[in-house]
């Protein structure tokens with residue numbers, strides 16, 4: 001039975017984080033949540049992206065940017081961009097819901113997690129970096145204007161010890177660590193994807209029960225490239241990933257390519273160009289599909305990789321994609337680097353894992369079998385559409401110093417009158 005007064009809530013302040021929000025929303029839908037889905041956005045999010053969001057979320061709510069502007073503390077975390085996470089506090093204003101679960105746009109559910117609504121405010125899972133703090137990427141809360149105002153007041157008086165919402169919320173809900181174990185969500189509800197290599201035996205033992213994966217840190221799933229044909233995440237010199245981390249990334253990209261890309265395509269036909277690249281240009285993002293002709297021989301060997309003997313009992317057709325992503329062995333698109341490159345990372349197994357395609361190939365994939373299709377998302381400085389421009393004017397946000405300056409408007413008027 002649908003529950004209409006409770007919701008999962010996420011946040012995206014630009015078109016790039018919207019990609020994450022869309023995958024999270026889709027993962028919640030795939031696992032048949034009975035709760036509403038709401039996304040908070042800020043004015044920067046383009047109208048195209050708003051319409052795509054509204055096909056996945058029940059509610060798209062525009063809020064103002066709240067920024068801690070605390071460059072000193074943010075510098076300590078080496079994440080200057082996280083001041084805007086104060087915008088998260090707006091989630092307490094969604095008072096038409098009696099209870100909500102906030103989830104960062106860089107999280108993904110692996111199964112139905114509606115049981116989270118049995119918990120009370122403020123429930124969250126420990127942070128892997130400092131377990132006496134909770135991680136603010138997944139939490140249960142009760143919308144209330146009173147709490148919202150207390151949080152703003154607290155922020156103004158005390159700031160945040162890390163410059164982001166997590167420091168602020170931990171100081172505000174300061175008895176979380178000791179007061180009530182019922183408010184400690186199991187780590188499985190907010191598994192940071194890096195924990196899969198910081199504590200390998202624990203991951204091997206408990207990891208298959210993971211319910212939510214969180215790609216926390218500076219490199220997000222959308223910063224990788226994805227090979228549509230092999231369904232592998234590609235790594236370059238700047239990205240690194242352990243083996244299970246790569247299968248969680250592949251799962252993210254699988255949802256993106258199967259369910260989100262078609263929505264973007266529906267909104268705007270792929271620009272077919274003569275070159276082997278299709279681009280989807282939105283205001284803030286550009287999704288690129290790079291095709292490369294390869295000889296049929298290479299194509300067939302790509303499609304059916306010669307597998308060494310399979311080491312696990314997994315039958316690819318009998319598993320859900322999530323189970324497969326967990327069990328399937330991710331593959332390095334580039335040569336795995338020497339384990340010496342990762343001093344903090346426990347030794348990788350000496351033989352590299354066997355590749356099993358994480359998902360069944362579809363007939364569509366076979367049609368493009370002569371191509372290596374590489375999918376990637378790039379940040380593109382926003383060029384507002386006329387609709388965005390009009391919205392800005394209506395909201396009284398003119399660019400008086402730039403294109404809405406008097407001299408430009410006068411030019412337009414002159415041109416119109418003559």
Ligand SMILES: O=c1ccn([C@@H]2O[C@H](COP(=O)(O)OP(=O)(O)O[C@H]3O[C@H](CO)[C@@H](O)[C@H](O)[C@H]3O)[C@@H](O)[C@H]2O)c(=O)[nH]1
Pocket residue numbers: 010011012013014017081082084085088103104105106107135136137138162163164165166167215216217218
């Ligand atoms: O430019 C931005 C940055 C963040 N977000 C939103 O804010 C969330 C948090 O930012 P994220 O980049 O996911 O931070 P993390 O790498 O997860 O870092 C940690 O630190 C953040 C700041 O305290 C907390 O918000 C996170 O929950 C915590 O996991 C994102 O998922 C988005 O929902 C945006 O919409 N735009």
Ligand SMILES: [Mn+2]
Pocket residue numbers: 104105106107137214215216217
């Ligand atoms: Mn996050």
